[in-house]
Amino acid sequence: MRQNPTLKKIAERLNVSISTVSRALKDHPDISPETGRKIKELAELLEYDPNPYAVNLRTHSSREFAIVVPSLSNFFYHSFIGSIEEEARIYGYSVVIYRSSNDAKIEQEILKSCRHKRVSGIFIAITSETDDMEPFLKMDVHGIPVIFFDKVPQYESCNKICVGDEHAALLAAEEIIRKDIPNILGIFGDPNMSITRARLQKFATVLQQNGSAVHLKTVHARSSAEAEQITLSLLPEWMDKKFAVFCMSDEILAGAMKAIQRKGLRAPADLGVIAISDGMIPLLFYPEITYAETSGSKLGKLAFSRMMRCIAGSSFAQTIIDESKLVVGGSI
Amino acid sequence: MRQNPTLKKIAERLNVSISTVSRALKDHPDISPETGRKIKELAELLEYDPNPYAVNLRTHSSREFAIVVPSLSNFFYHSFIGSIEEEARIYGYSVVIYRSSNDAKIEQEILKSCRHKRVSGIFIAITSETDDMEPFLKMDVHGIPVIFFDKVPQYESCNKICVGDEHAALLAAEEIIRKDIPNILGIFGDPNMSITRARLQKFATVLQQNGSAVHLKTVHARSSAEAEQITLSLLPEWMDKKFAVFCMSDEILAGAMKAIQRKGLRAPADLGVIAISDGMIPLLFYPEITYAETSGSKLGKLAFSRMMRCIAGSSFAQTIIDESKLVVGGSI
């Protein structure tokens, strides 16, 4: 079992002190070019890399970010993670991903471990159970910035980066108006979620403001299966009208599409379909579903730059809302 | 910025030595019950937790597993990760997830960082570019076990845990035979991937052995879009026969289904559809697609127990194949 090379080994081989090696390797100006070159050559040869545990113990900094998400099965999070990783690489930080499984207890454990490992910062989408801000405030006391994204707490003074629920709902509603569709079945998620309230409220308002008498029926589904059931039971009474189905999320879209397929209906001939989505499910159908996209990668960029500002010392808490964009498929 | 409590702080407050505190906290038999109790009480109160960097520097062990996957957008990996996390928790290990983005260079960096962090072990699904075994052998030299899963190298003497490609292909072929379908369009992935060769070979063999003259046409697609294109161009000539489409993966299924929808065909009336899948895409359609499932969570359990055996000292390299199971939808 071979050991990794250390400063000491390099120092011994070159008959210099450990301090000198350490300095040479970080291009300290004091070191003579000659010595510096020799040391770096040998380090290269030996594939030296500092022991991160020793460095951290000494410097109290890990140059490592943690991303905590409730679940991995989510395109939105993938693109968020991807863009954080990309940015982090540029700044010389590494990224570790943790999954809370939407379990507040596991989330706590992860936070604790992040604290002990003195990560440089945490990006977190909280679980739906999370109601205690204390662990997060504790991170702050320890000087570890926390950026909440997507699923954020109610608590005011913290950094939050969210998708623009209102804006996405607005885009979808506008598209429906543009297509001049008079009847709309809006399928929304759990009415207790803030995201549901925001999307529903905006969606309804925009349609109403349009003046022309649109008929909007809204229903709530807590799961894909429920969305399927509801859609299935409602479709018969809508089939002879000109109408569209609006799905506020991918989960709901999946259920609704199953019901629509089951009834043998096809968009856009038999009905219009439009959704708010992270961008993968809509592409599985033909024609592709038109949707207002909530983009994780842009959110990631925003979150990252906020993080860097926190690390640089900004203690000012901020809520950033990212705007959505309409991706036109052929379903409406 | 508050500091985490240390052994020293506890020792000072209790007027004992650091050694005593350290021992008490790990229930060393030498410590008197009285002292032990006092120390543990204070530690509890102060929420003491050992600094993992110091521990590692001292002991050379991290009790942390790394999971490296090319991509996160994969149900199979989610369930694999989930089951590793579950097992690890039981044994007191933590798990960090890394994403190589299917980029061999990034994969190398991750491996290097795992080596320096002296993770206790690595579970890895390699990128499609990975061709150099050297970094993996190096892990071995450093005493870090590597368990390959799903995407594994050709290299013989290493630990591999794979889905049963042959078995999955067999199940799909048998279902086709059972349904008595004479014409089969088999859509496979990149012919250079071992997974493609294994699935194709078995699928073809089983169909041939069936005796009755089945007609199998096989094509290869490197992406979802390509699968769509190919399916689209071939469908016309098949439409007047009784036939089935077999998709060797989710990616291909997604493309093929788009073409099928585009042509206005519906399973099982107009054609049969069957796939090998991780289990999410088939559920988006109505009727649900029948598929041979490759289950990540069972693979995770197998990989984990192999890992524990490696840690316990087994140097015996082993290849484990997990069997598949048929999930019947209504598409064939």
Added chain:
DNA sequence: CTGAAAGCGCTTACAG
């Protein structure tokens, strides 16, 4: 039963 001491691998203020 308890403590002093060495050492894991690094960084950095201090001295020369």
Added chain:
DNA sequence: CTGAAAGCGCTTACAG
């Protein structure tokens, strides 16, 4: 320009 020394927080063989 270079080195000796202290110290980050822990563990553990050694001594008592």
